[in-house]
Amino acid sequence: MTEEFHRIRRLPPYVFAEVNTAKAKARAAAEDIVDLGMGNPDSPTPPHIVAKLIEAVQDPRTHRYSMSKGIPGLRRALAGYYDRRFGVKLDPETEVVATLGSKEGLANLAQAISSPGDTILVPNPSYPIHQFGFIIAGASARFIPYTPDDAMLAAIDRAVRHSVPKPTALIVNFPSNPTALLASREFYKDLVALALKHELFILSDLAYAELYFGNEPPPSVLEIPGAMDCTVEFTSLSKTYNMPGWRMGFAAGNQRLISALARVKSYLDYGAFAPIQIAAATALNGPQDCVADMRVLYKERRDVMVKGLHNAGWDVPSPEGSMFLWAPIPERFRHLGSVGFSKLLLDKAKVAVAPGLGFGEHGDGHVRIALVENNHRIRQAMRGIKGFLQGDNAGPPEPIKELSGKELSGA
Known part of the structure; x- marks a missing residue:
């Protein structure tokens, strides 16, 4: 009776679990984490x-x-x-x-x-x-x-x-x-x-x-x-x-x-x-003004975030749609993989993002950054990222053990 159920055996471990655990630990220690990991709209329903x-x-x-x-x-x-x-x-x-x-x-x-x-x-x-x-x-x-x-x-x-x-x-x-x-x-x-x-x-x-x-x-x-x-x-x-x-x-x-x-x-x-x-x-x-307002809101957030990342030295493409930035991991951190880099970003910059590995092994060179905080919080996140990338601790850290390519589940 100890054998795993067949359909459950086909589901790999939850890739985002490591980052989520680290995020919960940081918050338990009263650290102010800007959470840009989940695509969870923060604005109220009209x-x-x-x-x-x-x-x-x-x-x-x-x-x-x-x-x-x-x-x-x-x-x-x-x-x-x-x-x-x-x-x-x-x-x-x-x-x-x-x-x-x-x-x-x-x-x-x-x-x-x-x-x-x-x-x-x-x-x-x-x-x-x-x-x-x-x-x-x-x-x-x-x-x-x-x-x-x-x-x-x-x-x-x-x-x-x-x-x-x-x-x-x-x-x-x-x-x-x-x-x-x-x-x-x-x-x-x-x-x-x-x-x-x-x-x-x-x-x-x-x-x-x-x-x-x-x-x-x-x-x-x-x-x-x-x-x-x-x-x-x-x-x-x-x-x-x-x-x-x-x-x-x-x-x-x-x-x-x-x-x-x-x-x-x-x-x-x-x-x-x-x-x-x-x-x-x-x-x-009903009236669709709220939809147009939503687009304006996300466009403003996108522009603030892209500008902040570029100022930090992180070359991230500006998206033409969705509520996400698909950000290539800076070259000197590529060896960490997306999970290791996400954990480092959380630790050093106090910013949570989604590791690209959670969307498939071909996403492991990227992280997904969601536009789910207001401009004030986004600027705070960008300052944290800039301080991390341009600070003395921005050199290659010790490699963090990467998850295998099988560990691909998430949301």
Whole structure:
């Protein structure tokens, strides 16, 4: 009875645990840590959404079981959003399912469409559920490049021709967590054509659709002709409306995939609490000034952080979307790996970041820095990083034992 359960054996140790333990120890010692590790929005949910929740929860009829695939009004609201934002027409009855956040939707779709031995194509690095949702379901992941370009397309084509069994689905995530990269419509056109050619499903994670800093909003894969034949896209209210704890997301697209997800969910849950769904519909249907304000806020934070890091001597690209900086580890600390460098940054600069290894072994040369503190706290973090990088202690420290490439889980 001591043998580990089969599905648990397939999950590696939690990569972020070492940094989280060190962070908890520092806080217990009353150290002021600026936590830029988790992508957890710090701004409040807009008042009109909260007000609708309070109104709805006062109606005792909303306290009963809800609908697993989401109440009709919420599914219509999501369809309306896709029509306004992307010019995509969705049938709320057959092409939309409300989920308990996009993470739950991805994991349950993996259960619905995967068999043991199936192969799924997953970018590396990428958000952990992209890989481990399918691993938990019994499938295997084959890694492909994470950049939305010809290299990814060529890798997909190569994987289909040389994998046995042939891959059944591929995952894309743009704007990306953790890399912050955006994809173009031209890339999606080529991707859809390739998927149709090879009979692959596309699973698109579009959780950061509204977090962009240029003039051109990120597109949806579903905008592309033919995409509805092979694509399901996941979205979330967590970042767009500062509603992470509400756990409200959606899957939209191909009827066969949506039907499979809805059927699995019907055995597992009764949907989110009805007042949350009612408030979520208000978020989608109501004034969108709060979304524009959110973009301005994150852009200001991005600019403060990038400028501060550059002043500290750390050359970090300025992202065009998402709420993250994907920062290459400075050369003289590369030997530490991302976990060792994150622990050193916590110890010396009093700043917590997410080690890139948690998003896949190809992320080990980076750390992810989240824009989840106000500008005052970000400047404080930048001063700490500058003091560390430019101080006498900035030389190569003693190597810290790195985690193996197997230790890749996280959030």
